[in-house]
Amino acid sequence: MTPLAISSYTTSNAAGIGNAATLRALRGGRSGLAPNDLDWAPLPCWIGRVLGHRADDRVEFPATLREFDCRNNRLALLALEQDDFVAAAGDARRRFGPQRVGVFIGTSTSGILSTELAYQHREPQTGRLPAAYRYETTHNLDATTEFVRRLLGLTGPAMTISTACSSSAKVFCLAERFIRLGLIDAAVVGGVDSLCHTTLYGFSSLQLVAPDVCRPFDVARRGLSIGEAAGFALVEKAGPGSAAVQLLGYGETSDAHHMSTPHPQGEGARRAMREALDRARLEPAQVDYVNLHGTATPANDRAEDHAVHEVFGAAIPCSSTKGFTGHALGAAGITEGAIALLCIDHKFVPGCPTTRNVDPEMRCGLVIEGRDGPVDRVMSNSFGFGGSNCALLFGRAA
Amino acid sequence: MMRVSIDAVGVLAPGLPDWTIARAVLAKQRAYLSSLLDTPQPVSLAPAERRRSSPTVRLAISVAEQALRQTPLLPQDMAMVFSSYEASGLITHQLCETLAGSREVSPTQFHNSVHNAPSGYYSIAMHATRAASSVCRGEWSFAAGLLNAVAQVIADEVPVLYVCYDSPLPAPICDVMPVVDATAIALVLTPGNGGASLADWDIAIAPRRGASTWPDWIPPRWHANASARGLAALESLADPGRRFVSLPLSPELDLEVTRC
Numbered sequence: 130m131t132p133l134a135i136s137s138y139t140t141s142n143a144a145g146i147g148n149a150a151t152l153r154a155l156r157g158g159r160s161g162l163a164p165n166d167l168d169w170a171p172l173p174c175w176i177g178r179v180l181g182h183r184a185d186d187r188v189e190f191p192a193t194l195r196e197f198d199c200r201n202n203r204l205a206l207l208a209l210e211q212d213d214f215v216a217a218a219g220d221a222r223r224r225f226g227p228q229r230v231g232v233f234i235g236t237s238t239s240g241i242l243s244t245e246l247a248y249q250h251r252e253p254q255t256g257r258l259p260a261a262y263r264y265e266t267t268h269n270l271d272a273t274t275e276f277v278r279r280l281l282g283l284t285g286p287a288m289t290i291s292t293a294c295s296s297s298a299k300v301f302c303l304a305e306r307f308i309r310l311g312l313i314d315a316a317v318v319g320g321v322d323s324l325c326h327t328t329l330y331g332f333s334s335l336q337l338v339a340p341d342v343c344r345p346f347d348v349a350r351r352g353l354s355i356g357e358a359a360g361f362a363l364v365e366k367a368g369p370g371s372a373a374v375q376l377l378g379y380g381e382t383s384d385a386h387h388m389s390t391p392h393p394q395g396e397g398a399r400r401a402m403r404e405a406l407d408r409a410r411l412e413p414a415q416v417d418y419v420n421l422h423g424t425a426t427p428a429n430d431r432a433e434d435h436a437v438h439e440v441f442g443a444a445i446p447c448s449s450t451k452g453f454t455g456h457a458l459g460a461a462g463i464t465e466g467a468i469a470l471l472c473i474d475h476k477f478v479p480g481c482p483t484t485r486n487v488d489p490e491m492r493c494g495l496v497i498e499g500r501d502g503p504v505d506r507v508m509s510n511s512f513g514f515g516g517s518n519c520a521l522l523f524g525r526a527a
Numbered sequence: 528m529m530r531v532s533i534d535a536v537g538v539l540a541p542g543l544p545d546w547t548i549a550r551a552v553l554a555k556q557r558a559y560l561s562s563l564l565d566t567p568q569p570v571s572l573a574p575a576e577r578r579r580s581s582p583t584v585r586l587a588i589s590v591a592e593q594a595l596r597q598t599p600l601l602p603q604d605m606a607m608v609f610s611s612y613e614a615s616g617l618i619t620h621q622l623c624e625t626l627a628g629s630r631e632v633s634p635t636q637f638h639n640s641v642h643n644a645p646s647g648y649y650s651i652a653m654h655a656t657r658a659a660s661s662v663c664r665g666e667w668s669f670a671a672g673l674l675n676a677v678a679q680v681i682a683d684e685v686p687v688l689y690v691c692y693d694s695p696l697p698a699p700i701c702d703v704m705p706v707v708d709a710t711a712i713a714l715v716l717t718p719g720n721g722g723a724s725l726a727d728w729d730i731a732i733a734p735r736r737g738a739s740t741w742p743d744w745i746p747p748r749w750h751a752n753a754s755a756r757g758l759a760a761l762e763s764l765a766d767p768g769r770r771f772v773s774l775p776l777s778p779e780l781d782l783e784v785t786r787c
Contacts, residue, residue, distance in 0.1 A: 237642070
């Protein structure tokens with residue numbers, strides 16, 4: 130495929146709000162995870178929290194968009210305000226016209242927290258939800274897409290992709306097709322997922338949440354740490370003078386195996402990575418680093434290791450950055466996409482800060498301590514419930 | 528503008544149990560008569576999966592199976608795009624009720640709550656391993672999902688199964704999301720030149736021209752259903768006098784569908 134230029138990108142996650150803070154954490158090997166301190170969800174686990182416990186996470190919600198006010202959209206707003214992203218989107222709006230810029234956002238649970246809270250405060254007599262509760266602009270999966278679109282003043286085609294933990298990786302694929310077909314000239318893609326009861330208690334019910342911090346690929350790994358995150362990227366046709374970093378390829382497949390556990394040999398994951406390489410017309414040896422999905426559940430890491438080893442062997446450096454950010458679910462794709470771009474822009478490979486003893490069964494080229502060095506091409510994996518797999522391949526412009 | 532072939536159609540709604548009856552209603556050869564919808568059990572789902580699945584999952588798979596029966600194409604060869612306004616419906620309600628009380632969420636309830644549960648169950652049932660997407664665009668979900676599916680047909684030259692569905696919600700959440708009837712539509716879309724298709728559609732994005740209206744025959748109680756817009760779109764396949772249908776895509780845009 131013809132590469133897409135990534136003119137601007139930003140990530141806000143538990144390890145850092147904005148690219149610079151995230152980069153400092155990745156370089157310094159500092160995890161953003163902490164013991165769960167949510168008084169509204171007192172579960173014995175660790176979380177990757179962004180909102181509500183730091184001075185730098187306050188956002189002024191715009192008065193004209195007050196109806197969209199909820200945790201998920203506050204997180205979206207916080208991320209949009211970093212790295213001059215709003216200005217970059219405004220520039221695209223002027224260059225192409227607002228109707229020629231699409232908005233594609235991935236999320237798994239959107240602002241479901243608003244509905245969870247409304248169900249806790251039903252009117253005792255009638256059982257009705259509180260009058261102040263709004264579904265359409267907070268909980269509906271499209272609420273954040275519509276919020277972002279209005280905030281940025283973009284009127285091109287927009288939609289939400291919700292394929293669980295691959296959601297905000299797949300938005301890149303959608304944007305590439307729309308741009309290739311000339312339906313739009315550029316797109317704001319991204320992902321937002323915020324902490325809520327549904328995922329904290331839901332993943333706990335599946336016994337997939339670690340009591341301790343998540344430890345990807347560790348012999349003692351016991352599950353994931355749920356995080357929240359938001360991130361965005363501005364993608365457009367590559368041309369002379371366009372951005373130095375690009376989307377080179379992508380692959381999307383289905384496991385067709387099980388709703389909540391991966392194919393044991395990572396068959397769908399392997400095909401997604403192969404497709405991404407094929408679209409980019411690259412050989413595995415031309416990839417410098419693989420950012421693993423690496424959730425730290427026993428089954429996920431084992432399956433992914435199998436698939437990555439089959440495609441890349443043991444020589445290509447791999448790591449999971451979930452130990453920095455936690456698993457941001459529907460926002461994992463954009464979070465790790467932005468991390469991949471940071472690795473290319475700043476020439477380094479991050480490690481796995483919470484992993485102590487690598488599982489001897491693992492055969493892929495796991496990097497535990499981050500290191501500096503040239504990184505020109507990065508594969509980023511995202512896999513989700515329903516057997517939804519997406520691999521993205523980013524690189525420096527040739 | 529993009530051109531795709533419609534190879535097969537599936538329809539499920541009260542009074543519209545299949546495409547044959549729906550086509551006659553849309554062609555004005557018979558009046559629309561309301562009746563209860565008895566969603567057929569999906570035959571492709573293994574009994575264990577069927578038990579675990581939600582009514583929304585069964586609705587989506589059932590309407591897809593109906594379309595698949597009318598095409599020689601295999602589901603394994605198709606990419607998949609599913610779309611819904613509020614996919615989880617009943618599950619969202621049950622989950623939020625549990626979370627407001629004991630918080631003892633069941634694992635099945637949780638994995639059924641993801642928006643892509645229907646496409647996940649479907650891909651398992653059919654052993655369909657190509658790309659699967661799950662789209663939401665609020666009340667504009669039908670047109671957005673169709674646009675996504677058509678773009679994939681053209682860009683990757685691959686047949687795509689497109690399914691759009693809405694499943695009823697219980698009280699109290701139905702106060703804010705008033706889906707009262709289940710409606711669903713499935714389309715098998717191909718790059719064309721197969722010769723076996725029902726018709727070709729030209730699809731284009733256009734600025735919105737005034738408020739979008741509903742056809743008279745569509746019961747007003749379906750106006751909260753994004754997939755009911757799909758039923759309106761089928762007029763262009765059934766009614767010889769109606770080649771052009773405009774579907775709302777956003778507050779500013781329409782998706783224009785023209786039968787060639």
